[in-house]
């Protein structure tokens with residue numbers, strides 16, 4: 001499926017939810033062509049604008065959260081992305097370029113481009129899928145209590161999407177210079193980005209900087225993420241009667257029990273490598289020597305070289321009973337992301353902006369992988385964790401910290417303004 005800005009007419013925004021205080025869709029190319037205000041973007045004014053826009057931002061967040069988008073529910077993903085397209089047009093006007101790629105069984109990939117004042121292009125990477133199954137919203141509706149906005153997928157990462165849009169709006173309202181901004185929305189991040197990966201890599205290669213609007217960790221951005229390998233170890237033995245004829249059997253369960261400690265021993269925490277055998281299954285019943293058994297393994301690595309060592313270790317899994325066969329399937333899903341010179345290209349300006357907003361910006365390496373890993377592996381500048389403040393991703397404690405939201409919006413907006421200067 002492919003659509004473009006000059007394709008079929010887009011649905012007109014039925015009710016423009018703007019008050020007169022929020023002029024709709026200010027032009028991207030501001031009237032002031034001089035651009036000497038570029039380096040002194042009024043950050044306090046951006047923060048103030050983010051505070052006054054907060055009610056509208058939270059209404060947008062409610063809209064996105066109430067439109068459920070589980071990674072494995074194509075029907076809901078399609079409807080959710082349809083709604084995001086309509087909402088983007090309402091908030092940012094028509095993009096200069098719009099492409100929606102068919103994700104097959106997975107969520108479609110939407111790219112929209114909002115041209116800026118210079119040559120530079122910033123990619124804002126956002127996933128619209130969540131880990132929450134259809135109907136979660138019925139038992140866990142959006143609630144706002146004090147500073148706490150709660151609802152399935154609000155923190156990971158629908159608030160990031162909404163903050164990205166409001167950062168652009170506040171910069172336009174201020175007449176600040178903007179880089180060209182390409183949003184890429186994918187609907188399969190939570191399951192490893194199988195369909196969107198080539199599009200993320202192409203867009204990441206083309207962009208000067210990629211900013212990933214995944215949640216922050218206590219206000220810190222994420223400059224390191226572990227790589228992840230997902231493997232299945234399948235063991236095939238020989239079935240026999242456990243009482244009458246045990247000698248002719250070769251137990252797959254016994255063999256797997258022997259192999260699991262060797263799989264776990266591939267961990268090397270001092271090098272950042274962890275191994276988890278998360279699922280184990282095998283056998284048919286008590287008095288049968290088991291013919292089959294299997295386990296699911298999750299490996300995380302910080303050091304890229306570790307993938308070879310782990311691969312070799314998995315290939316060397318040979319049980320003592322040579323009649324038992326072992327097959328290892330799976331792959332390295334995302335390579336590790338480590339801070340380097342390319343990171344500084346994005347983190348440096350972000351830290352400056354944060355300081356001007358009165359805070360020291362922390363950076364952290366985390367064990368979870370994201371699409372940032374894919375862009376970092378290309379050697380391109382990428383900064384992750386620029387989305388929401390809050391906590392509890394993938395848990396019922398998931399929530400966005402409303403009080404911190406204006407700061408997060410201003411930080412992103414200020415960073416975008418910096419990046420307009422190259």
Ligand SMILES: [Zn+2]
Pocket residue numbers: 127156157189214215
């Ligand atoms: Zn996420």
